[in-house]
Amino acid sequence: MNAKFLATAASSLALLAALATSALAAPKEGGRANVVIQPEPPGLMVGILQNAPTQMVAGNIYEGLLRYDEKLEPHPQLATSWEISPDGLTYTFKLHPDVKWHDGKPFTSADVLFSVDFVKQTNPRTRASLAHVDSVTAPDDLTVVFKLKDTFGPFIRVFETGTLPMIPKHIYEGTDYKTNPANNTPIGTGPFKFAEWVKGSHIRLVKNPDYYEKGKPHLDEIYWHVIPDASARAVAFETGKVDILPGGSVENFDVGRLAKTKNACITDKGWEFLAPQAWLWFNHRSGPTADVRFRKAVSYAIDRKFAHEALWNGMGRVSTGPFADSTSFRDEKVLTDYSYDPAKAKALLKEMGYKGEVIRFPPMPYGETWMRWAEAIKQNLEDVGIKVELIATDVPGWNKKMGDWDFDISTTYLYQYGDPALGVSRAYVSTNIAKGSPFNNVGGYVNPKVDELFAKGATAFPDTERQKAYSEVQKIISDDAVYAWLLDLKFPTLTHCNVKNLITTGTGVNDGFKDAWIE
Numbered sequence: 004m005n006a007k008f009l010a011t012a013a014s015s016l017a018l019l020a021a022l023a024t025s026a027l028a029a030p031k032e033g034g035r036a037n038v039v040i041q042p043e044p045p046g047l048m049v050g051i052l053q054n055a056p057t058q059m060v061a062g063n064i065y066e067g068l069l070r071y072d073e074k075l076e077p078h079p080q081l082a083t084s085w086e087i088s089p090d091g092l093t094y095t096f097k098l099h100p101d102v103k104w105h106d107g108k109p110f111t112s113a114d115v116l117f118s119v120d121f122v123k124q125t126n127p128r129t130r131a132s133l134a135h136v137d138s139v140t141a142p143d144d145l146t147v148v149f150k151l152k153d154t155f156g157p158f159i160r161v162f163e164t165g166t167l168p169m170i171p172k173h174i175y176e177g178t179d180y181k182t183n184p185a186n187n188t189p190i191g192t193g194p195f196k197f198a199e200w201v202k203g204s205h206i207r208l209v210k211n212p213d214y215y216e217k218g219k220p221h222l223d224e225i226y227w228h229v230i231p232d233a234s235a236r237a238v239a240f241e242t243g244k245v246d247i248l249p250g251g252s253v254e255n256f257d258v259g260r261l262a263k264t265k266n267a268c269i270t271d272k273g274w275e276f277l278a279p280q281a282w283l284w285f286n287h288r289s290g291p292t293a294d295v296r297f298r299k300a301v302s303y304a305i306d307r308k309f310a311h312e313a314l315w316n317g318m319g320r321v322s323t324g325p326f327a328d329s330t331s332f333r334d335e336k337v338l339t340d341y342s343y344d345p346a347k348a349k350a351l352l353k354e355m356g357y358k359g360e361v362i363r364f365p366p367m368p369y370g371e372t373w374m375r376w377a378e379a380i381k382q383n384l385e386d387v388g389i390k391v392e393l394i395a396t397d398v399p400g401w402n403k404k405m406g407d408w409d410f411d412i413s414t415t416y417l418y419q420y421g422d423p424a425l426g427v428s429r430a431y432v433s434t435n436i437a438k439g440s441p442f443n444n445v446g447g448y449v450n451p452k453v454d455e456l457f458a459k460g461a462t463a464f465p466d467t468e469r470q471k472a473y474s475e476v477q478k479i480i481s482d483d484a485v486y487a488w489l490l491d492l493k494f495p496t497l498t499h500c501n502v503k504n505l506i507t508t509g510t511g512v513n514d515g516f517k518d519a520w521i522e
Contacts, residue, residue, distance in 0.1 A: 028503065028522075030221045030503070030504070030520040031221065031503075031520045031521065031522050032221050032520070033221070033222070033223050034222055034223060034520070034521045035222065035223060035224045035225070035226055035521075036222050036224070036225045036226065036246055036247060036502070036516060036519065036521060037226050037228060037244065037245040037246045037247070038225060038226065038227050038228065038245060038246070038247040038248075038249065038512075039227070039228050039230060039236050039239065039240075039245050039247070039248050039249065039252040039253070040056055040059065040060060040206065040227040040228065040229060040249075040252070041056070041229075041230070041236065041251065041252040041253075041369075041370060042056060042231075042368065042369055042370065042397075042398050043056065043202070043203070043229045043231075043398070044056035044057040044059075044060060044061075044206075044398075045057065045398050045399045045402060046186060046187075047060055047061045047064065047186075047189045047197065047200075047206075048061070048185075048186040048189055049061035049062070049064075049065050049164065049165060049168050050065075050118070050121055050122055050125055050126065050168050050170050050180075051125045051126075051180060051181060051186065053126065053128070053165070053440075053442045054398065054402070055251070055279075055369075055416075056398075058164070058165040058513050059249060059512055059513050060206055060208070060227055061164070061168075061189065061191075062164045062165065062193075062510065062512075062513035062514045063193055063194060063195045063208060063225065063513075063514065063516045063517070064105075064189050064190075064191040064193045064195060064196070064197055064208065065164050065168040065169065065170075065189070065191035065192070065193055066080055066081050066164055066168070066169055066191060066192050066193045066514075067080055067081065067162045067163045067164040067165075067166065067167050067168055067169065068080055068081045068082040068085075068096055068098075068115070068147075068162040068167070068169070069082060069085075069159075069162040069163060070163065070508050070510075070514060071160065071163055071276045071508060071509045071510065072508055072509055073272060073273075073275040073276075073508070073509045074275070074509070075160060075275065075276055075421045075509055077159055077160070077162070078508075079099075080162075081098060081099055081102060081110070081169060081192065082096040082097060082098055082099070082147075082162070083097050083098065083099050084096075084097045085097070085159075087159070090154075091151070091154040091155075091156075092150060092151045092153075092154065093148065093149070093150050093151070094148070094149040094151070094158065094159070095146065095147070095148050095149075096115075096146070096147045096148075096149075097145060097146060098110075098111070098112060098115070098144075098145040098146070098147065099145075099215055100145055101215045102192050102215045103192070103213050103215070104171050104173075104190055104191070104192055105190045105191060105192070105196045105197070105211065106171075106174075106190050107213075108171065108173055110169065110171075110192050111141075111144040111145070112141035112142075112143065112144055112145060112146060112147045113141060113144070113172055114169055114170070114171060114172045115139070115141070115147045115169065116139055116140075116141055116147070117170060117172035117175070117176060118167065118168065118169050118170045118172075119133065119136075119139050119167070121170045121175065121180065122167055122168070122170075124180065125180060125181075126166075127429060127435050127437055127440050127442065127443035128166070128425075128426070128429045128435075128442060128443065129161065129166050129167055130435075131428065131429050131432070131434070131435055132155075132157075132158065132161045132166075132424070132425060133161075134434075135151050135152055135153060135155040135158065135461070135462070136149055136150070136151055136152070137150045137151060137152045138150045153462045154462055154464055155424070155461055155462055156422075156424075156461075156464075156466075156469070157420075157421075157422040157424050157425050157461075160276075160420060160421065160422060160425055161425065163276070163510060163514075164510075164513070164514060165418075165510070165513065166420070166425075168191075169191070169192060171185075171190055171191075174190060187200075192215075193211065193214075193517070194210070194211050194214050194216070194219055194220040194516065194517035195208035195209060195210060195211055195220065195224075195225055195516065195517075196208060196209050196210075196211050198224070202229075203229055203231075204228075204229055205226055205227060205228055205229055206226075206227040206229070207224060207225070207226050207227070208224060208225040208227070209223065209224045210222065210223050210224060214517075216517070219517045219518070220516060220517040220518075220519075221518075221519065221520035222516060222519060222520060222521070225516055228244070228245055233253065233254045233257070233370060233371045234257075236248070236252060236253050237253050237254075237257045237260075237261060240253070240261055240264075240267075240497065240499075241261070241264055243499070246498060246499045246501075246502050246521065247496070247497070247498045247499075247502060247505070247512070248261070248496065248497040248498070249494075249496055249511075249512045250271075250273070250274065250493075250494020250495060250496050250511070250512070251369065251370070251494045253497070254370060254371045254372050255314060255315050255316050255318065255372050256314075256316070256372075258316060258318075258495055258497070259316060261497055262495075262497060266499050266500050266501065267497060267498075267499065267500065268497070268498050268499070268500040268502075269495050269496070269497050269498075270495065270496055270506055271318070271493045271494070271495045271496075272496075272506045272511065273496060273506040273508070273509065273510065273511020273512060273513075273515070274492075274493060274494060274509075274511060275329065275421075275509040276420060276421060276508070276509030276510050277418040277419075277420065277509070277510060277513075278327045278329045278330055278418060278419040278420065278421055278426065278491070279327075279416045279417070279418050279419070279491075279492040279494070280322060280327040280416060280417060280419055280488065280489075280490070280491050280492065281322070281414065281415065281416040281488075281489040281490045281491075281492055282322065282414075282415060282416070282417075282486040282487060282488045282489050283301065283305070283380065283412055283413070283414055283415075283486055283487035283489060284405070284410070284412060284413045284414075284415055284445055284446050284486055285298050285301070285411075285412055285446050285484075285485070285486055285487070286408060286410055286411050286412070286446060286447065287446050287447045287448050287449070287485075288408065288447045290360060290362075290411060291355075291357055291360050291362065291411075292362070292411050292412060294355050295483055295484055296351045296352075296354055296355040297351070297352070297355055297357065298483075298484035298485070298486075298487070299341070299347075299348075299351050299484045300347075300348040300349075300351040300352045300355075300357075300387065300389070301348070301384060301389070301412070301484075301487050302341040302484050302487045303341055303342075303343070303344045303345070303347040303348040303351070304343075304345055304348040304383045304384055304386070304387045304389070305343065305380055305383050305384075305487055305489070306343045306379070306383055307321045307322070307343065307489055307490065308321060308343065309379065310376055310379060310489065310490065311490060314372055314375055314376050314379070315372070315490060315492075318492075318493045318494075318495065319490045319491050319492045319493040320490065320491040321489075321490060321491075322488035322489055322490055322491050323335065323338050323340070323341075323488065324338040324477055324480075324481050324488060325427060325430075325431070325477060325480050325481065325485070325486070325488060326419070326423060326427060326473075326477060327419050327491040328491045329419075329421065329491070330419045330421060330422065330423060330426070330427065331421060331422050331423065332422075332423055332460070332466075332469060332470050332473040332474070333477075334470070334473065334474040334477050336474075337474050337475075337477050337478035337481065338477060338478070338481045339481040339482055339484070341484070341487070341488075345383075345386060345387050348387040349387050349388060352387065352388055352389070357388070357389070359388075359390055360390070361390045361391070361392050362384070362389060362390060362391050362392070362411045362412055363392055363394055363409075363410055363411045363412075364377065364380075364381065364391050364392060364393050364394060364410070364411065364412050364413060365393075365394040365395075365396050365400075365401055365404050365409075365410050365413050366393065366401075366413065366414050367401060367413065367414045367415050367416075368395070368396055368397055368398055368400075368401050369398075373414060376414060377393060377414055378393070380414070381393055391412075394410075401413075401441070402441050405440075405441030405445050406438055406439045406440050406441050406445075407438060407439075408438065408445065408447065414489075415441070415445075416492055417429075417430060417442060423457070423460060423461075423473055424457070424460065424461035428457040428460075428461070429442070429443055429444065430443070430444055430445070430446070430486075431444060431448055431450075431453055431457065431476075431480060431485060432444060432453065432454050432457050432458075433448070433449040433450070433451070433454055434454065436449070446485065446486060448483075448485050450479065450483070452479060453476055453479055453480065456472045456473070456475055456476035456479070457472075457476055459472040460472035460473045460476065496511065496512060501521055501522040502519065502521055503519060503520050503521070503522060504518045504519050504520065505518070505519040
């Protein structure tokens with residue numbers, strides 16, 4: 004099956020999906036979607052910030068060249084079609100001809116070239132994927148050609164909004180990207196335009212009347228409510244103040260109860276492309292966490308099953324290694340078993356001569372469930388004799404601590420994007436150690452063999468050769484206890500049942516509002 008056929012098939016599937024939707028019910032035009040955003044994002048410039056709340060809101064302002072379904076197959080977005088050369092080294096995209104930025108300027112191939120250079124400087128995860136690109140050229144205003152240095156099978160999956168968002172060249176060229184005033188009033192090409200942000204209260208997006216997909220969006224606006232108190236978020240849904248609770252916006256212990264309330268619908272769809280995995284960072288640079296015996300002790304000391312059942316209501320899956328369950332090339336057979344075993348943890352601490360040094364633990368501040376989890380981990384560690392200091396932060400403060408490597412351990416979750424070359428390697432390869440980001444190799448793990456194997460796995464052909472490289476790298480990482488892998492997460496989305504057609508892709512709410520309506 005050739006690449007051109009695949010692109011055509013993707014377009015056909017998108018059309019069929021649209022026809023199927025229209026056959027079920029005619030969309031109702033107008034109205035406002037009231038949505039909880041938790042926590043409040045640190046900013047909305049998705050080209051710079053990768054926090055989950057940022058992607059959730061900004062994914063409806065900015066766009067990528069492609070969208071992806073729940074099977075991770077590509078579909079048109081700003082690109083109407085694409086062709087991959089038989090040798091897998093040239094990707095040619097044809098752009099939609101009628102796209103305008105929210106300020107009325109035309110979107111062209113020059114913006115694509117600029118966006119590639121932009122994210123190389125601001126997004127370590129995307130930079131790792133773009134390292135396989137030899138050149139990006141624009142033969143005309145509506146054509147972009149990527150030429151690769153080597154075959155890179157997952158390259159077709161790097162074009163979603165959270166990975167390679169399109170950035171307006173006319174606004175950012177020649178400026179300091181991180182301090183550009185436009186970061187506070189984002190301008191994209193998406194179905195909704197930024198209207199206002201009252202910090203601590205709400206973010207309001209309004210319908211883009213010039214959106215190039217005719218007939219969309221259906222909603223007049225999206226009103227993202229910032230509600231810091233967990234119980235108040237649940238009450239807002241029960242009373243009808245909000246219609247939509249995206250995954251992670253209420254505490255897990257409220258999910259089951261809310262799902263049983265009148266006019267409530269629930270789904271765990273919309274996370275297939277993202278594949279979030281939670282783990283405990285270790286700072287490998289100094290102190291006890293630089294000792295593999297200490298890291299193994301921590302891994303044995305954590306009761307993951309308790310967290311899975313008591314804190315996450317059985318949602319998701321206990322992680323056993325660095326590749327999430329839905330990520331390609333996962334190999335359970337090579338992994339070290341770090342099942343809960345306090346006795347092993349104590350023996351390792353004794354062997355290494357742990358002297359009671361205090362371990363600094365700033366937990367990821369994403370709500371009460373995460374804080375309870377941090378407290379449970381602290382108790383697990385103290386039960387085996389490890390002294391832990393919990394350090395409270397807000398989201399910007401946590402971002403800074405992680406980016407400045409100012410921690411010993413910390414909870415986090417990262418998206419894996421279905422392929423180890425896209426979402427896994429970034430946390431382990433030494434080339435991705437850089438201050439300023441909480442979503443790269445924050446731990447500072449350095450292993451030349453791991454670098455070599457991830458590089459080989461990304462470009463090997465066929466998939467059997469990729470599997471060999473990835474199986475070997477999983478064994479090394481697991482033996483090194485690089486991090487303490489916790490859970491492969493699933494975040495259910497709760498809506499009132501009159502919210503229709505919200506989850507239409509493998510990234511769910513992050514780009515779903517252009518298709519949604521409220522009856």
